[in-house]
Amino acid sequence: MRYARALIPTLKEAPAEATSASHVLLIRGGYARKVGAGIYSYLPLGLRVLRKIEAIVREELDRAGALEVLLPALLPAEYFQETGRWDEYGDVLFRLRDRKGGDYHLGPTHEELITDLARREIRSYRDLPKNLYQVQTKFRDEPRPRGGLLRGREFIMKDAYSFDVDEQHASESYAAMRAAYERIFTRFGLKFRIVAADAGSMGGSRSEEFQVLVQSGEDELAACLQCPYAANLEVATTPPYPRRGPSLSELAPREKLHTPGQGSIADVAAFTGIAATSFLKSLLYVAGEQLVMAVVRGDHAVSEVKLARALGVSEVKLASAEQVRAATNAAVGFAGPVGFTGRLVVDRDAATVSDGVTGANETDYHFLHVAHGRDFEGEVADVRTVVDGDLCPECGATLGTYRGIEAGHVFLLGTRYSEAMSATYLDEQGAPQPLVMGCYGIGISRLVATILEQHHDADGMIWPAAVAPYAVHLVQLGREADVQQAVLELERALEQLGVEVLVDDRDERPGVKLKDADLLGMPVRLTLGKKSLESGGVELKLRREPGKDRTRIVALSGAAEHVSELVQRALREASPSEAA
Numbered sequence: 001m002r003y004a005r006a007l008i009p010t011l012k013e014a015p016a017e018a019t020s021a022s023h024v025l026l027i028r029g030g031y032a033r034k035v036g037a038g039i040y041s042y043l044p045l046g047l048r049v050l051r052k053i054e055a056i057v058r059e060e061l062d063r064a065g066a067l068e069v070l071l072p073a074l075l076p077a078e079y080f081q082e083t084g085r086w087d088e089y090g091d092v093l094f095r096l097r098d099r100k101g102g103d104y105h106l107g108p109t110h111e112e113l114i115t116d117l118a119r120r121e122i123r124s125y126r127d128l129p130k131n132l133y134q135v136q137t138k139f140r141d142e143p144r145p146r147g148g149l150l151r152g153r154e155f156i157m158k159d160a161y162s163f164d165v166d167e168q169h170a171s172e173s174y175a176a177m178r179a180a181y182e183r184i185f186t187r188f189g190l191k192f193r194i195v196a197a198d199a200g201s202m203g204g205s206r207s208e209e210f211q212v213l214v215q216s217g218e219d220e221l222a223a224c225l226q227c228p229y230a231a232n233l234e235v236a237t238t239p240p241y242p243r244r245g246p247s248l249s250e251l252a253p254r255e256k257l258h259t260p261g262q263g264s265i266a267d268v269a270a271f272t273g274i275a276a277t278s279f280l281k282s283l284l285y286v287a288g289e290q291l292v293m294a295v296v297r298g299d300h301a302v303s304e305v306k307l308a309r310a311l312g313v314s315e316v317k318l319a320s321a322e323q324v325r326a327a328t329n330a331a332v333g334f335a336g337p338v339g340f341t342g343r344l345v346v347d348r349d350a351a352t353v354s355d356g357v358t359g360a361n362e363t364d365y366h367f368l369h370v371a372h373g374r375d376f377e378g379e380v381a382d383v384r385t386v387v388d389g390d391l392c393p394e395c396g397a398t399l400g401t402y403r404g405i406e407a408g409h410v411f412l413l414g415t416r417y418s419e420a421m422s423a424t425y426l427d428e429q430g431a432p433q434p435l436v437m438g439c440y441g442i443g444i445s446r447l448v449a450t451i452l453e454q455h456h457d458a459d460g461m462i463w464p465a466a467v468a469p470y471a472v473h474l475v476q477l478g479r480e481a482d483v484q485q486a487v488l489e490l491e492r493a494l495e496q497l498g499v500e501v502l503v504d505d506r507d508e509r510p511g512v513k514l515k516d517a518d519l520l521g522m523p524v525r526l527t528l529g530k531k532s533l534e535s536g537g538v539e540l541k542l543r544r545e546p547g548k549d550r551t552r553i554v555a556l557s558g559a560a561e562h563v564s565e566l567v568q569r570a571l572r573e574a575s576p577s578e579a580a
């Protein structure tokens with residue numbers, strides 16, 4: 001492709017609203033343009049990346065035996081009504097009405113539609129297993145679309161759905177998809193962790209996220225430094241701490257301390273000289289109809305997901321200041337478990353605090369020398385978030401906390417949708433049985449941005465070879481006849497070897513061209529001009545090796561073969577071993 005004929009509208013500045021690296025670079029590099037909040041157009045370079053991502057995903061899913069279908073994006077309301085999600089989805093659903101007054105919506109996900117297809121077309125155990133996938137545009141009216149392609153209101157996903165005769169076979173389908181995902185993310189050149197996620201809210205039995213590790217990620221996770229254990233921070237676990245300090249019988253009597261205006265643990269810790277680890281932090285939550293007090297150690301945070309699980313409710317919400325005052329007769333900051341009459345949940349590591357400090361349920365007062373089992377009783381459960389340095393529940397090594405972007409999700413759904421929609425097959429005895437399902441998503445358009453979040457520097461994008469719009473960016477410097485001829489021959493030689501090349505033949509200053517080459521991020525940069533010809537050929541530089549000293553001159557004869565070999569090697573390095 002010749003740059004002068006291409007559509008690559010690079011910009012010096014990105015719009016002020018672009019804060020993530022990928023958002024800035026995709027706009028500056030002319031890969032994408034905003035059309036509305038969370039709605040983007042792909043320009044030719046952006047579309048090439050998108051198509052390459054799709055191609056790798058298709059290749060690996062086909063290899064895993066999945067079958068591609070294409071369901072509609074415009075959905076009659078009846079399918080979501082059947083499972084209750086027409087109401088559950090609320091404002092996230094883009095709803096519309098046709099000329100006859102019928103209710104429709106744009107698909108945010110396709111479990112209902114695929115389950116409907118399965119109940120019509122899958123008759124008997126002989127038709128199973130089946131795994132159906134599609135690459136489809138999805139619509140969600142996100143309250144806060146952000147990050148360019150990271151969280152849009154219109155986005156492209158690959159969604160797959162497996163159907164099996166029972167849980168065990170469904171687990172095998174799940175494992176096969178998980179393995180396919182590992183291959184896919186490895187081929188994209190991503191550093192990622194497979195993270196246990198909260199399966200509870202969707203009624204499934206197993207759920208894992210593929211989290212791409214980047215500082216800008218909005219998800220928090222904990223991962224072992226030694227073994228594969230990783231979990232979303234909200235559900236990560238760690239072994240309970242051993243009990244330290246005095247036993248209940250040795251503990252000094254409880255003492256009330258005047259702490260005027262000191263409602264935070266930091267204030268009281270400074271005032272008393274007692275470390276935050278000896279505090280019993282008490283927070284009030286609304287859980288359904290109940291007001292519940294959760295107690296964690298002063299240096300820990302309540303995991304609302306774990307608390308909801310411990311209470312057997314779908315979610316909990318922090319109580320308002322008025323609710324706290326009504327329940328404790330004290331201002332926020334002075335609540336405590338001693339004398340609290342409502343439901344009380346005590347974290348395992350708060351229950352082993354042997355000489356604690358806590359709010360006295362009286363404004364401006366705290367208690368000293370408080371311990372669970374003597375001064376108060378509560379249900380003991382794991383309700384805190386793990387912290388950096390906690391121990392791995394699998395191997396005992398240290399856990400680290402990371403930020404990530406969820407780029408894929410595998411989910412063992414069980415029979416939630418098949419039971420709600422009566423999707424059954426006939427077993428060997430001819431009896432109807434519910435289909436056992438799994439669902440598996442990959443955010444295709446989000447990946448364009450996610451890959452960039454991990455692969456860029458101050459000068460621009462650094463595309464992995466597998467998804468780069470072009471493998472080679474050939475910069476022509478000068479318009480002398482021998483330069484033009486050499487560029488043309490090199491371009492043809494590369495194309496004959498199947499190497500995709502973008503030739504910058506624009507009438508621009510060298511500085512502008514080289515800056516654009518860095519910004520656009522093709523893996524191999526070739527620079528050809530009078531100077532390089534005099535040095536014996538064409539200058540070669542790999543984008544992932546920044547710095548002027550990394551350039552080298554390659555003789556024109558054999559340059560195309562050399563570059564082709566470089567590109568092939570980059571692809572091989574990123575490809576997962578066949579044994580995997």
Ligand SMILES: [Zn+2]
Pocket residue numbers: 224225226227228229392393394395396397
């Ligand atoms: Zn471990």
